[in-house]
Each structure stands twice: as C-alpha cells, then as structure tokens.
C-alpha cells in the first residue's frame with residue numbers, strides 16, 4: 039500500500055508539473071493558433087475568391103485578367119480593383135470616404151460582399167440576403183481580400199484623376215494618341231472580350247461590335263460629337279445605353295464595366311490609355 | 324455540551340483546536356477521526372469497533388461501495404480494473420465536457436468558430452479539448468475491453484445475466500455518446516460522418532414512411548442543419564449522459580449485489596461463492612481499495628494530460644459544407660466496421676442486422692446456460708468469440724478508406740498529394756522552403772529535403788495511378804519504375820488502361836506542380852495533368868488545371884504533422 043501511495047503522489051506531482059509547463063507555453067500557443075485560424079481563413083477565402091469573384095475582379099484582384107468561369111476564356115473585368123490602395127490603405131480608405139462609410143474597413147468589405155451593390159453588377163453574396171455564400175465563407179473571403187494590404191501597396195500614392203467633362207478638355211493635357219498602343223490596350227483592358235475584334239463583326243460576344251463606331255458614334259445622341267459620346271460611354275456607361283444594338287450582340291446593359299474611370303485614372307499619366315484606345319477606335323486623329 | 328470557549332479554558336488552546344479538528348474530520352468522513360485515518364494509511368490493524376466500516380454505513384458516496392472485497396478479485400486479474408476505469412472515464416468526460424460547454428453554442432453559425440475560439444483564445448483550451456476527445460476514444464476502448472473481460476471470465480453467467488444486459492445498454496450508450504459528440508465541431512469530418520451514418524436509417528427494413536420519419540427526426544430537417552445540430556447537442560450533453568448515469572447505477576447495484584465474480588478456477592463448477600468471503604480473505608475498501616483507486620486515478624490523469632499535450636491532437640477540419648461531399652467520408656474508428664459491412668452486403672440487410680445483433684448480445688446469457696465458467700469447458704464459446712472479434716477487426720479495416728472505391732486517377736493523385744483535409748507531406752513543407760516555380764514528380768531539389776520528400780511522394784502517387792505504353796513523359800521518373808499498361812477494349816470501342824491491381828489509370832501522363840505566391844504569405848499549389856490518348860497525341864484523355872490548393876504561412880500544418888496527428 040505504501041508503494042501505491044508513493045506512485046500516486048508522484049503521478050499527481052508530475053501532472054501538476056506538466057500542467058505548469060503547459061500554462062507557461064500557453065500564451066505562445068494561443069498566438070500561434072490565432073495566426074493559424076487567420077491563415078486557414080485566408081486559404082479558404084482564396085479558394086472561394088478564385089471560384090466566385092475572379093471572373094469580375096481578376097485573378098490578382100486588380101480587375102485585370104478575368105476569365106469566364108465556364109469556358110475559361112478571357113473576358114473583360116466588370117468589377118473594381120480590390121488589390122488596390124484606394125480600397126485597402128488607411129483606417130478609412132479612399133473608397134470608404136467616397137461612399138461615406140463610417141464603420142471599420144472590415145465591416146465595409148464584409149457589408150459590400152454580403153449585400154452586393156444595388157444597381158451595379160456586384161451581386162449579393164450572403165445567404166441571408168439570397169446569395170450563395172454562408173456567413174463563415176464571407177468572412178473567409180474578406181480576410182483574403184484584406185490580406186492584399188501591404189506596405190508596398192500602400193506606399194503607392196493615392197490618386198484619382200479628375201476627369202474633365204469633355205474630351206476636348208482632356209486633349210489639352212494629352213494631345214496625341216497612339217493607335218498601335220491603343221490596339222494592345224483594347225485587349226488588356228478586356229474591351230475585345232466583350233466587343234470583339236474591330237475587323238470581324240461576328241467576334242463581338244457581349245457588347246456591340248465597334249468596327250464602325252467611328253462612323254456611327256456621331257449619330258447616337260443628337261448634337262453630340264462622336265468622340266464626346268464614346269468618351270462618356272466609356273467613363274459613364276449608364277449615361278447612354280445603346281438602343282437595339284445595331285451592331286450585333288448587346289448583353290445586359292449593366293455589363294459594360296463602370297470601373298474605367300478608376301482603372302484609367304490611378305496616376306497622373308494613365309488617362310493616356312483612354313486617348314490611345316479612342317485613337318485606335320478611329321475617333322481621334 | 325461544552326462550547327469551544329469552555330474547552331479552551333479546560334485544555335488550553337492547542338488541545339482544544341486539535342479536538343475540534345478531530346471532530347470536524349470525523350463528521351466529514353462520516354466516522355473516521357484523524358488518528359483512524361493515520362493508522363489506516365500506515366496499514367495498522369483497525370481498532371474495535373472498526374471505524375473504517377462506518378463511512379460505508381453513514382455516508383452517501385461510500386454506501387454504494389462494498390466495505391470489503393474478496394482478496395482474489397483485487398489483483399489485476401480478473402477485472403483488469405476495466406469496470407472501474409470505465410466509470411473513471413465517464414466522470415472524466417463529464418468534467419472536461421462541462422468545461423467545454425462553457426465555450427460552445429450549438430448553432431451552425433458559430434459552432435465552428437467556437438472551436439477555433441477554444442483553440443486560440445481560451446487558456447489551456449486546446450488541452451481541455453484534447454483531453455475530452457482523447458478521453459472519449461479511450462472510454463470506448465476501455466468499455467469494450469471491460470466487456471471482453473467479463474465475457475472471457477464467464478462473469479455474465481447466472482446470476483449475473485442482468486448485469487451483462489445492462490452492460491450492453493451501457494456499451495450502446497457509450498458509443499452513442501461518443502458519436503453524438505462527433506458532430507459538434509461542425510467541420511467537414513463531423514458533418515459528413517454523421518450525414519452518411521444516419522442516412523442508414525433510410526435503409527432500415529421498415530416501411531419507407533417510417534424510415535423517412537426516423538431520418539427526419541434524427542436530422543431535424545430534410546438535411547442536417549441548425550435543428551439537427553441542436554438535437555445532437557442535446558443528446559450529447561443531456562439525454563445520453565443521463566441515461567448512462569441511470570444505467571450505471573443499475574449496473575453497479577447488481578455488481579455489488581452479486582459480488583464480483585471470483586476467478587473461474589477458484590470455485591466449484593456451478594457454484595457462486597462471491598458473496599461468501601472468509602474473514603482471512605477479505606480486503607477492506609478502506610484503506611486498500613481506496614488507495615489503489617486513488618493511485619490509478621492519478622496515473623490515468625497523468626496519462627490523459629500528457630497524452631493530450633504530446634501524443635495526440637483532436638482534429639479540426641474546414642467548416643462543414645453541405646454542398647461539398649469529401650471524397651472519402653470516414654466514420655469514427657469504433658463504427659468503421661459498419662462501413663465495412665456496407666461494402667459486403669446490402670444496406671437494408673446491414674441496417675436490420677445491427678439491432679438484431681444487439682438484442683442477441685443482450686439476451687445471450689439467458690441462452691448460453693453452460694454451468695462451468697472455466698476456460699477448458701468453454702472452448703466453443705471462446706472460439707466463437709475470438710472468431711467474432713477477428714471478423715470485427717477485418718470489417719473495421721474494410722471500413723477505412725484504404726478500402727475506398729476509386730475515383731478518377733488524377734483526382735486520386737491530387738487527394739493523396741494535396742488532401743482537401745488534414746496534413747500531407749506537401750502541406751508539411753515549411754512555408755519558406757516551398758519554392759515558387761514548376762516542379763516534376765520525383766524531382767530532387769538540392770538543399771531542400773522537405774520539398775524533395777514531398778515530390779517523391781507525388782511520384783509514388785503518380786506511379787500508383789499510371790502506366791506506360793513505352794514512352795514515359797516525366798523525365799524525373801526513371802524508365803524502369805513505370806509499369807506496363809494493360810489495354811482493355813471496352814464494349815463501346817474505347818480503350819481503358821489498367822495496372823495489374825488497378826483499373827483505369829493514366830497512360831504516360833505528364834504531371835507538373837506549379838507553385839506561385841499570390842499574396843504576401845499565401846501560395847497557391849496547382850497540379851496540372853496532361854494525358855493524351857496513346858498513339859494519338861491530339862486527343863486528350865485528361866487535361867486539368869483546377870487542382871489548386873492554397874497554403875498560408877501561418878496555417879501550422881507542420882505542427883500538426885510533428886505531433887503525429889495523422890500519418891504524414
């Protein structure tokens with residue numbers, strides 16, 4: 039019996055020592071698991087992003103390189119850039135101020151993703167609002183989106199080009215266009231994904247074919263020059279919606295992305311892209 | 324009665340305090356004062372009348388325990404302490420379970436993040452969780468071993484038939500308790516194990532209307548959701564423990580009533596002398612049995628704490644997703660045999676057979692009425708029992724995914740190399756050593772043993788799922804390691820390529836692993852397969868881009884592997 043008492047006492051003391059040891063390393067362990075939780079949320083978020091969001095916001099979140107989910111073909115990006123300093127940098131980012139958002143950044147993105155943006159192509163995602171994703175999936179995606187915030191991204195200057203009302207005013211700053219570069223940009227911005235190639239009127243899939251836009255643009259709105267019409271159509275697609283689409287397919291009028299002012303205006307020199315594209319389309323000399 | 328003040332006046336403060344303490348101890352122990360306890364601990368003979376018997380008469384907790392045992396049953400053999408250990412595990416599970424309950428809400432919205440909260444935010448939370456989960460597995464094992472021992476020593480025989488019957492009920496409750504807890508973390512593992520398992524109810528040999536309603540009751544809805552989780556939670560924390568407690572007391576009452584059976588060789592055939600214990604063969608509960616039980620408790624606590632800290636971590640997979648069925652749904656090991664049976668026989672048959680088998684076990688002692696408990700006289704019974712156990716082991720093995728039905732070969736390779744759940748060699752590669760670039764199976768990367776090892780595993784997975792028509796396309800796999808294709812022409816004229824033991828593999832595949840860093844701290848791992856029709860490279864058999872997995876620097880997969888949670 040004495041032996042049993044000794045064994046029991048030793049076992050008890052060992053247990054206490056082990057518990058003490060566990061308690062000492064506990065803060066570090068908790069931290070590891072907090073990071074692990076976040077890491078795994080980001081992993082799941084990445085998977086969901088690639089399945090659900092990349093078609094509109096681009097593989098790398100820059101609203102470039104979008105692929106059709108079903109066919110894998112390259113298409114134009116409809117969404118705004120998310121891997122983007124205006125959205126992610128600062129406690130109140132530029133996008134949050136633009137939309138008068140008063141809560142946190144996390145809540146801003148979470149709310150946008152959950153409920154979508156009414157009147158734009160951004161769909162509703164949360165199941166409670168009729169979307170396909172569960173709450174936990176939304177918060178995983180949000181973690182993934184927030185993970186794009188880096189010092190490098192945020193050290194780029196915030197810039198939003200003050201687009202002038204008319205094309206003529208823009209041409210004061212950017213007097214000449216380069217049609218060859220414009221042709222390239224027409225593809226990289228994804229225009230050709232919807233509007234097809236200028237030399238083949240059947241290649242347009244979503245938006246109207248633009249091979250003869252140079253002749254027709256001037257006729258669309260009474261009293262407006264072709265160049266001004268196209269300028270506005272690119273920057274503010276909803277100002278005018280092509281009626282009946284005389285030149286081939288005319289998908290949902292909301293599918294023409296509204297993000298070109300941001301994408302072509304995030305630096306002092308970027309609007310040159312727009313001038314080049316319009317030159318390529320034959321609307322500027 | 325003299326007040327304390329009077330006593331102090333009479334004998335001085337020190338003596339009075341000792342007397343008071345003595346009195347208090349005697350009350351708490353319901354009969355033993357300090358010197359009685361000390362003499363018991365020293366192993367002295369008790370004084371007369373024996374104060375060590377009074378707690379059995381006067382206290383609630385000890386009145387359930389016998390005041391002495393037959394010395395023959397106090398050694399390791401014949402009980403192996405298994406019945407006691409089952410009780411210990413139940414108490415252990417209750418305590419750790421109540422702690423976990425504080426941090427858990429049974430709702431699909433928060434259950435899973437509750438688990439992560441326990442792991443990442445509750446001090447010693449992971450330890451408590453591991454202790455509860457490890458305890459659950461140990462309890463199932465211990466109860467099964469207890470049953471085995473009562474069978475082998477023939478303790479189920481008259482007059483202990485009813486003890487055995489209540490024991491069977493306790494076994495079922497133990498399994499149900501363990502299984503109902505399985506769902507609560509609300510991860511993929513839990514969700515699908517339960518979904519697949521209770522879908523068995525649908526196949527019960529009863530009219531469809533009954534089956535469907537049983538299933539509906541078990542799931543709380545047409546599919547497992549908030550209602551179902553709440554039901555299983557209540558089963559787990561309320562109904563099952565309550566029933567187990569009730570049946571335990573019935574069980575133990577019978578055990579004490581009949582006395583623990585002596586080792587079979589110690590009594591005449593057909594006699595039961597457990598209750599007639601000669602004076603010189605008594606071992607008293609106080610102090611001997613009590614000390615022994617306390618020692619075993621201390622050892623078990625030590626084992627469970629150390630085991631939970633170093634041996635084993637409770638798994639937690641990704642969030643339950645009713646839409647995504649994992650390729651291999653795994654039942655907990657103690658129910659794996661039933662999955663094995665499903666591969667052998669028709670579902671209805673299996674689902675009907677299990678309750679029948681249970682009933683057979685419960686009533687067994689009333690039919691197996693052989694008088695002798697001795698091993699030599701029970702050759703047939705013991706042989707049948709061992710055959711049954713062997714059958715259960717084989718069934719269990721068949722129920723594990725090793726025996727799973729194969730899917731497409733590229734999927735098999737991906738699942739082996741980059742499983743959706745749980746760690747693998749590749750996931751275990753430290754983040755910094757996970758190089759960005761394109762890699763081939765079996766490629767050796769100098770100075771990077773982990774990647775090399777992982778790619779070697781990829782090579783094995785590829786070789787197990789492909790064959791060659793004489794023109795292997797992966798340069799890093801030596802030609803002589805490929806195995807010849809066996810070409811089978813199907814009825815519709817198309818061809819299938821087989822290995823000796825595997826149908827439908829990839830003829831001369833090209834497989835490549837592409838690793839990219841897509842965010843700070845986040846890499847994507849993509850397996851690309853390209854398999855063309857042998858003899859006609861223009862026709863693709865398999866061409867995939869979508870086996871993509873993401874790995875984050877902080878995800879801690881190596882850690883899981885290091886603790887040997889799963890094989891990797």
Ligand code: HEM
Pocket residue numbers: 402403404405406407409410413466469470473478479483486487488489490491493494497571574575578582583584585
């Ligand atoms: C939660 C589960 C169970 C608990 C807590 C439990 C508890 C106990 C305890 C404390 C004893 C006395 C000590 C010992 O024999 O080791 C006992 C005896 C016994 N148990 Fe269990 N038991 C459980 C399950 C079972 C099962 C599954 C069976 C068999 C189907 C069973 C059959 C018996 C029998 C026949 C005895 C009498 C043994 C004898 O007199 O030698 N019990 N049980």
